[in-house]
Amino acid sequence: MYSIIFIGLFFQSCNDSARETERLNEWNVELPSHFDSLPIPLNNPMNKAKVELGARLFYDPLLSIDSSLSCASCHIASFAFSDGKIKSRGQSDSLTFRNSPVLFNLAYAPYFMMDGGVPTLELQIVAPLMHENEMGFDLFKLSDRLAENEIYQELSLRAFDRELDPAAIAYSIAAFERSLLSYQSKYDAYLSEDKSVFDEEEKRGFDLFYSDSLNCSSCHSGINFSNYKFYNIGLYQSYTDPGRWRITEKAADIGKFKVPTLRNIEYSAPYMHDGSFATLEEVITFKMSGGKTNENKSDTINSFQLNENDQKSLLSFLKSLSDPIFVEREIQRREKL
Numbered sequence: 540m541y542s543i544i545f546i547g548l549f550f551q552s553c554n555d556s557a558r559e560t561e562r563l564n565e566w567n568v569e570l571p572s573h574f575d576s577l578p579i580p581l582n583n584p585m586n587k588a589k590v591e592l593g594a595r596l597f598y599d600p601l602l603s604i605d606s607s608l609s610c611a612s613c614h615i616a617s618f619a620f621s622d623g624k625i626k627s628r629g630q631s632d633s634l635t636f637r638n639s640p641v642l643f644n645l646a647y648a649p650y651f652m653m654d655g656g657v658p659t660l661e662l663q664i665v666a667p668l669m670h671e672n673e674m675g676f677d678l679f680k681l682s683d684r685l686a687e688n689e690i691y692q693e694l695s696l697r698a699f700d701r702e703l704d705p706a707a708i709a710y711s712i713a714a715f716e717r718s719l720l721s722y723q724s725k726y727d728a729y730l731s732e733d734k735s736v737f738d739e740e741e742k743r744g745f746d747l748f749y750s751d752s753l754n755c756s757s758c759h760s761g762i763n764f765s766n767y768k769f770y771n772i773g774l775y776q777s778y779t780d781p782g783r784w785r786i787t788e789k790a791a792d793i794g795k796f797k798v799p800t801l802r803n804i805e806y807s808a809p810y811m812h813d814g815s816f817a818t819l820e821e822v823i824t825f826k827m828s829g830g831k832t833n834e835n836k837s838d839t840i841n842s843f844q845l846n847e848n849d850q851k852s853l854l855s856f857l858k859s860l861s862d863p864i865f866v867e868r869e870i871q872r873r874e875k876l
């Protein structure tokens with residue numbers, strides 16, 4: 540599908556230079572105690588120069604074939620790195636296949652894309668770059684295009700001890716993405732120190748979310764509200780996008796999608812893999828319905844009743860997962876580049 544095997548050849552050389560620069564590699568971030576420490580792969584340690592290089596590349600339209608689109612065209616900080624659209628416009632006015640997802644706390648994810656088709660962030664970059672509906676370009680040509688750029692060359696030397704090449708591009712963007720961390724929502728404050736941050740409504744919403752009758756937390760579990768498994772939730776009787784089936788080609792996987800995080804959900808409308816719900820109220824109404832009949836639908840998806848007040852409480856809890864400090868920090872980071 541993508542030149543994944545080809546890019547794989549560069550991984551070894553990247554491993555070696557990562558070892559050389561190891562003494563320079565330090566990345567400290569103080570996460571609250573309910574987070575595991577940040578998982579950083581041994582072959583791509585983080586350092587300031589690398590993360591800055593990745594950030595600059597992420598925001599650079601030179602990454603697309605006609606220099607019109609950057610990663611940030613579809614992953615915008617103020618939308619928690621989604622983009623507010625049902626589908627996004629890529630090269631030559633083509634639409635993306637799916638709704639643009641949020642990007643943060645990705646270091647904790649075991650694989651990427653809504654069908655789980657990409658195993659690492661380093662490899663993920665190849666997908667949008669080369670896809671004709673996204674940036675329509677190529678890591679090799681991109682590395683030639685950026686060869687004359689002094690800032691990139693200097694940062695690459697500091698980050699990797701060598702000139703910018705396809706692997707340095709992929710590895711630095713991945714390091715930047717691992718540095719996108721959201722951990723300062725009201726919910727985090729509630730877990731860390733201060734139970735009084737939640738008002739009655741949020742507390743009720745929290746209890747409903749974790750109740751056996753709603754069962755939200757059987758899938759939206761853990762610190763990032765995802766068990767990273769794949770489910771058919773009965774969004775459709777017949778799916779146009781077969782989801783996980785695209786990877787496994789098993790009939791039982793048709794219509795299964797990776798459980799999305801619910802952090803910053805307030806910023807990432809429209810919802811679902813195809814952006815088919817405009818508001819969180821619509822999502823709650825759908826979840827109450829138990830979804831449409833579908834032979835692959837998960838057993839844990841059932842209909843339930845909530846009165847108006849309880850619906851409002853569930854919504855308030857979902858909004859307590861918003862992290863405006865993260866969004867503001869990322870807007871500022873871009874301005875300082």
Ligand code: HEC
Nearest residue numbers: 609610613627628629635637638639640651652653667673
């Ligand atoms: C034209 C819009 C567009 C552009 C440009 C774009 N993306 Fe995306 N991105 C998407 C869409 C749509 C998806 C969801 C694809 C899927 O799940 O099949 C996605 C998925 C992702 C994911 C997976 C997230 C997850 O949780 O699984 C990452 C990471 C990502 N993009 C990073 C990038 C980077 C880095 C760039 C620049 C090199 C980029 N994107 C450029 C639209 C875009």
Ligand code: HEC
Nearest residue numbers: 753754755758770796797798799810811812822826837839
């Ligand atoms: C069986 C697992 C499962 C259960 C239980 C479940 N969800 Fe989901 N949820 C999913 C999956 C999978 C998706 C993505 C479906 C898609 O994109 O087609 C999703 C999507 C969502 C979305 C939209 C996220 C986005 O970024 O588009 C919200 C909000 C949500 N769920 C909230 C809830 C709430 C609230 C509950 C409890 C009432 C709940 N979910 C129960 C699996 C589950």
